Amino acid sequence: MKKIVILIITLLILHHLSFAEKVNIETVKKIAVKVFIENYPGSDKDQIVIEKAIPFTTENDTLFYVLNFKQNGFVIISADNAAPPVLGYCYNNKFKQADLPPGLEYLLYRYTREIYSLREEKVEPTKEIQNKWERLLDDKASGLKSAKGSVSPLILST
DSSP states (O other), X not given: OHHHHHHHHHHHHHHHHTSOOBOOHHHXXXXXXXXXXXXXXXXXXXXXXXXXEEEEEEXXXXXXXXXXXXXXXXXXXXXXXXXXSEEEEESSSOOOGGXXXXXXXXXXXXXXXXXXXXXXXXXOOXXXXXXXXXXXXXXXXXXXXXXXXXXXXXXXXX
């Protein structure tokens, strides 16, 4: 009987620990810098400066951040480890919340709804998503597979 009680308690603790967790701003910044270094040609970790971290929130709960870099560009990082860590990035322009293209505005709205839903439903991160977070937080490993060269937009709008 004692073994069964211990087993049940252990399973409950492990189940509780596997739920998604909020990601703090320091972790978000660390990942953003790593993504920037790996994808921006000629960047050096000591020279990367995060100019501004813009939280996207709902009901006073941060769901993801957009981090603008002084060099140019931005990275969108989830504030919940049940979602993929890197939601998007751009190295050509800074993120200007007052001047968003409609497509990006819609995408950010969807990210807000999806991450909020993950939290409300207490969704556990998949193994694939856990691996992405671990890879990006590992100081020794490369976080992303960097593309060779630059990829132009598929469609341009005026």
